[in-house]
Amino acid sequence: MRNLANGCVIGLAGVLFFSSYAWSQNRQANQPIRADDGKTLYDKASSTGSGGPAPRQDLTGFWTGPITAKLNPVPPMTPWGQEQFRSHKNHSQYSEAESNDPMKYCDPMGFPRDMLYDNRGFAFAPMPGKVLQAFQFNRVWREIWTDGRELPKNVGGRSADAADPRWYGYSVGHWEGDYTFVVDTVGSDERTWLDSVGHPHSIDMYVQERYKRVDHNTLEMTMTIDDPKTYTKPFVITNARFRWLVNQDLVEEICVPSLMQEYLKIIADPAGDVSGK
Amino acid sequence: MKSKLLCLAFVVDVLTFCGPTFAHHGSAAYSNSVAVMKDAMVTRFTWNNPHCIVMFDVKDERGNVAHWAAEIGSPPAVSLLGWTRNSLQPGDVVTVYIWPAKSGRPVGRLNKVVFPDGKTLRDTQLGGGEEKKY
Numbered sequence: 001m002r003n004l005a006n007g008c009v010i011g012l013a014g015v016l017f018f019s020s021y022a023w024s025q026n027r028q029a030n031q032p033i034r035a036d037d038g039k040t041l042y043d044k045a046s047s048t049g050s051g052g053p054a055p056r057q058d059l060t061g062f063w064t065g066p067i068t069a070k071l072n073p074v075p076p077m078t079p080w081g082q083e084q085f086r087s088h089k090n091h092s093q094y095s096e097a098e099s100n101d102p103m104k105y106c107d108p109m110g111f112p113r114d115m116l117y118d119n120r121g122f123a124f125a126p127m128p129g130k131v132l133q134a135f136q137f138n139r140v141w142r143e144i145w146t147d148g149r150e151l152p153k154n155v156g157g158r159s160a161d162a163a164d165p166r167w168y169g170y171s172v173g174h175w176e177g178d179y180t181f182v183v184d185t186v187g188s189d190e191r192t193w194l195d196s197v198g199h200p201h202s203i204d205m206y207v208q209e210r211y212k213r214v215d216h217n218t219l220e221m222t223m224t225i226d227d228p229k230t231y232t233k234p235f236v237i238t239n240a241r242f243r244w245l246v247n248q249d250l251v252e253e254i255c256v257p258s259l260m261q262e263y264l265k266i267i268a269d270p271a272g273d274v275s276g277k
Numbered sequence: 278m279k280s281k282l283l284c285l286a287f288v289v290d291v292l293t294f295c296g297p298t299f300a301h302h303g304s305a306a307y308s309n310s311v312a313v314m315k316d317a318m319v320t321r322f323t324w325n326n327p328h329c330i331v332m333f334d335v336k337d338e339r340g341n342v343a344h345w346a347a348e349i350g351s352p353p354a355v356s357l358l359g360w361t362r363n364s365l366q367p368g369d370v371v372t373v374y375i376w377p378a379k380s381g382r383p384v385g386r387l388n389k390v391v392f393p394d395g396k397t398l399r400d401t402q403l404g405g406g407e408e409k410k411y
Binding site: 091092093094095096097120251252253254255256259260262263266267268270271272273 | 305306307323325326327328330332346347348351352353356378379380382383384385
């Protein structure tokens with residue numbers, strides 16, 4: 001029966017007329033999910049207006065998005081960065097079976113990939129001396145210290161006091177004025193990818209996010225990457241916009257390793273089987 | 278000959294699209310043209326991350342059956358398009374529109390399913406691309 005099905009698809013290939021459009025090989029921007037009527041996943045959140053003025057120094061609550069996001073091209077990589085990049089097989093250019101994207105194994109996306117991904121939303125939750133940022137996807141969180149502490153230095157270094165690398169790094173935040181929250185992050189584990197294309201980063205990467213609350217319902221974020229070991233100059237990797245989630249209820253979406261294995265077995269591995277069936 | 282007949286049963290129509298982009302996983306393994314499979318009988322429907330899976334049988338006029346599996350988006354994504362965990366039941370007979378795998382194995386990315394009463398459930402990949410309407 002397998003041969004029969006194979007033969008059918010081989011025959012099918014003979015009559016398929018391939019579109020002149022190329023598949024997206026370097027998907028960078030997050031793609032909004034579009035319903036039958038053409039509305040995006042975030043249209044509902046986008047249609048609620050400003051909601052009034054932004055409160056002072058407050059991002060508390062659930063935000064959905066990115067409503068709009070654009071990942072900018074990365075600058076030229078250093079030889080080290082190029083070497084890392086060559087070893088990354090993303091799932092746009094490779095089949096899922098061939099890819100070595102950490103997501104394939106439900107490994108942590110880490111920071112900043114979880115912010116550059118189609119994360120569909122997150123929450124800011126203030127606590128004494130810190131703000132938690134909790135993500136819809138995989139229900140992971142990071143802590144952003146606001147008690148004035150400094151970021152650790154020499155993360156991953158050989159000295160006795162060097163901090164360990166972390167999947168989600170070390171972050172501190174402060175307000176600039178009443179409406180812009182600035183978050184600085186170091187120490188992201190370099191086993192994580194910067195984005196779904198597979199752009200690399202080093203343990204020396206410094207990331208700055210600037211969250212500007214434009215009004216009650218609108219949050220804009222700009223992220224800058226400075227990683228001289230990997231890239232020849234700092235760059236703004238994205239400008240994204242998020243919206244106040246109307247019902248403040250993020251759905252659950254978790255990468256479950258056993259279910260991922262089932263998906264790979266049933267779908268991805270056969271789809272990527274180029275061994276002659 | 279058997280394969281050719283089965284193909285005729287499977288390939289009622291061939292439609293061309295712009296290749297879509299997928300929210301979470303890649304498209305490299307799939308053809309960028311849609312095959313249409315009529316009288317597909319659902320055998321299993323999983324409501325799981327990272328992708329829901331529709332498994333179905335397609336029979337040719339001689340009764341030869343091929344077992345197919347197609348992925349769609351995650352539950353949070355496809356639920357926005359009207360899917361529920363009970364959208365498909367074993368035994369349902371539907372028309373399946375699918376981007377088949379280039380590997381020739383009977384798997385693919387679902388484009389949509391159409392029920393006998395015309396009700397249609399689409400997958401998320403219609404978003405973000407310059408797909409042609411049909």
